[in-house]
Amino acid sequence: MADNKEPSPAGEAWGLIVGLFFSSRPRFFQLAQEFDLAPMQLRALKELQPDREVPMSALASVLFCDASNVTGIVDRLEARGLIERRPSAEDRRVKMLRVTPEGERVRAQLVERMSEPPPAIAALSAADQRQLRDLLRKAQAAADAAAEPALSAR
Amino acid sequence: MADNKEPSPAGEAWGLIVGLFFSSRPRFFQLAQEFDLAPMQLRALKELQPDREVPMSALASVLFCDASNVTGIVDRLEARGLIERRPSAEDRRVKMLRVTPEGERVRAQLVERMSEPPPAIAALSAADQRQLRDLLRKAQAAADAAAEPALSAR
DNA sequence: TATTGTTATACTCTATAACTATA
DNA sequence: TATAGTTATAGAGTATAACAATA
Numbered sequence: 001m002a003d004n005k006e007p008s009p010a011g012e013a014w015g016l017i018v019g020l021f022f023s024s025r026p027r028f029f030q031l032a033q034e035f036d037l038a039p040m041q042l043r044a045l046k047e048l049q050p051d052r053e054v055p056m057s058a059l060a061s062v063l064f065c066d067a068s069n070v071t072g073i074v075d076r077l078e079a080r081g082l083i084e085r086r087p088s089a090e091d092r093r094v095k096m097l098r099v100t101p102e103g104e105r106v107r108a109q110l111v112e113r114m115s116e117p118p119p120a121i122a123a124l125s126a127a128d129q130r131q132l133r134d135l136l137r138k139a140q141a142a143a144d145a146a147a148e149p150a151l152s153a154r
Numbered sequence: 155m156a157d158n159k160e161p162s163p164a165g166e167a168w169g170l171i172v173g174l175f176f177s178s179r180p181r182f183f184q185l186a187q188e189f190d191l192a193p194m195q196l197r198a199l200k201e202l203q204p205d206r207e208v209p210m211s212a213l214a215s216v217l218f219c220d221a222s223n224v225t226g227i228v229d230r231l232e233a234r235g236l237i238e239r240r241p242s243a244e245d246r247r248v249k250m251l252r253v254t255p256e257g258e259r260v261r262a263q264l265v266e267r268m269s270e271p272p273p274a275i276a277a278l279s280a281a282d283q284r285q286l287r288d289l290l291r292k293a294q295a296a297a298d299a300a301a302e303p304a305l306s307a308r
Numbered sequence: 309t310a311t312t313g314t315t316a317t318a319c320t321c322t323a324t325a326a327c328t329a330t331a
Numbered sequence: 332t333a334t335a336g337t338t339a340t341a342g343a344g345t346a347t348a349a350c351a352a353t354a
Contacts, residue, residue, distance in 0.1 A: 007269055008271075008283075009280070009283040009284045009286075009287045010271040010275050010276055010278070010283045010287075011269045011270070011271055012287050012291075013271065013275060013283060013286045013287040013290055014269065014270075014271035014272065014275055015269060016287070016290035016291065016293075016294055017171055017174060017175065017290065018175070019294070020171065020290070020293070020294070021171065021172070021175045022218065023218075023297075025218045026218050029322090029323095038322095038342085038343055038344080039322095039343085039344085040343080040344060041343090055312080055313095056312075056313065057311095057312065057313085064176065064177070064179045064180050065344080065345070065346085066345070066346055066347085067312075067313060067314090068313085068314075068315080068316095068345090068346075068347080068348095069344065069345060069346075070313085071313065071314055071315085072343080072344080073343090073344080076343085091311095091312080091353080091354070092312095092352080092353060092354085093311065093312040093313070093352065093353045093354070094311095094312060094313085094353095095312080095313070115161055115165045115168065115169055116165070116168075117162075117164040117165055117167065117168035118168065118297075119296075119297050119300055120293040120294055120296060120297035121164050121167060121168055121293055122164055123293065123296035123297060123299075123300060124164070124289070124292060124293050124296060126163070128289055128292060128293075129162075129163040129164045129167060130163045131285070131289060132163075132167045132286070132289045132290075132293075133163040133164075133166050133167040133170070135278070135282055135285060135286045135289070136167055136170035136171065136174070136286075137166075137170065138278060138282060139170075139174070139274040139275055139277065139278050139282075139286075140170055140173070140174070140274055142273075142274060142277035142278060143177075143272075143273050143274035143277060146273055146277060183345085183346095187346095192319080192320055192321080192345095193320085193321085193345095194320075194321065194322095195320090209335080209336095210335070210336065211334090211335065211336085219321080219322070219323085220322070220323055220324085221335075221336060221337090222322085222323070222324080222325095222336085222337075222338080222339095223321065223322060223323075224336085225336065225337055225338080226320080226321080226322095227320090227321085230320085242335095245330080245331075245334090245335080246329080246330060246331085247329065247330045247331070247334065247335045247336070248330095248334095248335060248336085249335080249336070309354100310353100310354080311352100311353080311354070312351100312352085312353080312354095313350100313351090313352090313353105314349105314350080314351080314352105315348100315349085315350075315351100316347100316348085316349080316350095317346100317347085317348085317349105318345100318346095318347095319344105319345080319346090320343100320344080320345075321342105321343080321344075321345095322341100322342080322343075322344095323340105323341095323342095324339100324340085324341095325338100325339085325340090326337100326338085326339080326340105327336100327337075327338075327339095328335100328336085328337075328338100329334100329335085329336090329337100330333100330334080330335080330336105331332100331333080331334070331335100
């Protein structure tokens, strides 16, 4: 299953993360089925904070996909009554997205279920779990620090 | 962007892993585009060891998807001349998959590129990278240990 | 002119169900 | 009867390009 190469620690760690993610795919698909929502609809609903409105473009940004794509995803969530489009007050080209009360209810369950760690992580000792979390926090902080100057520079 | 909840270390670690994975999505799609292969084709080619033949069902298993799905993915890879189907000697229902020399060439580049860690991990110190790798190895070992008895028990 | 979101188009991924050929 | 793979079908995700409304 593994290649006969000697990867760097970072490379191996990344490989393990990818493997961890993919092995949890069936669980994710099953979750989507339970909620009767397609995978990307699940993720979109998770990203939308119940207490604030965001433009479609912001959703496209956090989902890392094209705006034309978001139109369809939002269409389906809106047809289900979980979110709604509202015209923006400042810019009439923009449409703001808002989670409906029903959507808020579904989303709460969803977020709860999606945050359950997979068996591999759950099996670690409490000390190892904290250490893993701390390292990942550090990694994210490093990535954020590297990304922000580029944004504020333009 | 974050919910106002206090997740467990394991839950937070899992959330960070998912975030890490999704933020590397554009990189992955760009890679697929460079190789002119669709995402799942990329993953399938990566999973197929150049030096051994595996049945279609084994590929379906590692990709965590349905056999009917694999038919299409294999069709497209075979049309590109990267892999080929061969009849199994033992069971004539089974078709074995084999990477072609051209596929082997492409796959080597692919594996090289896919194992490059994302910026967040690359930014960690060497010591932190090793620690992260060790924790993830431990997690995987724990998951494997938990999974195997269940298989041998039935 | 530039930007936001939509529509049209085309391709891939996804599963279910029905099918063929083997076992 | 059961299994490996295919085909048919239908829905969803994906990007590109052309478009309308607005800035």
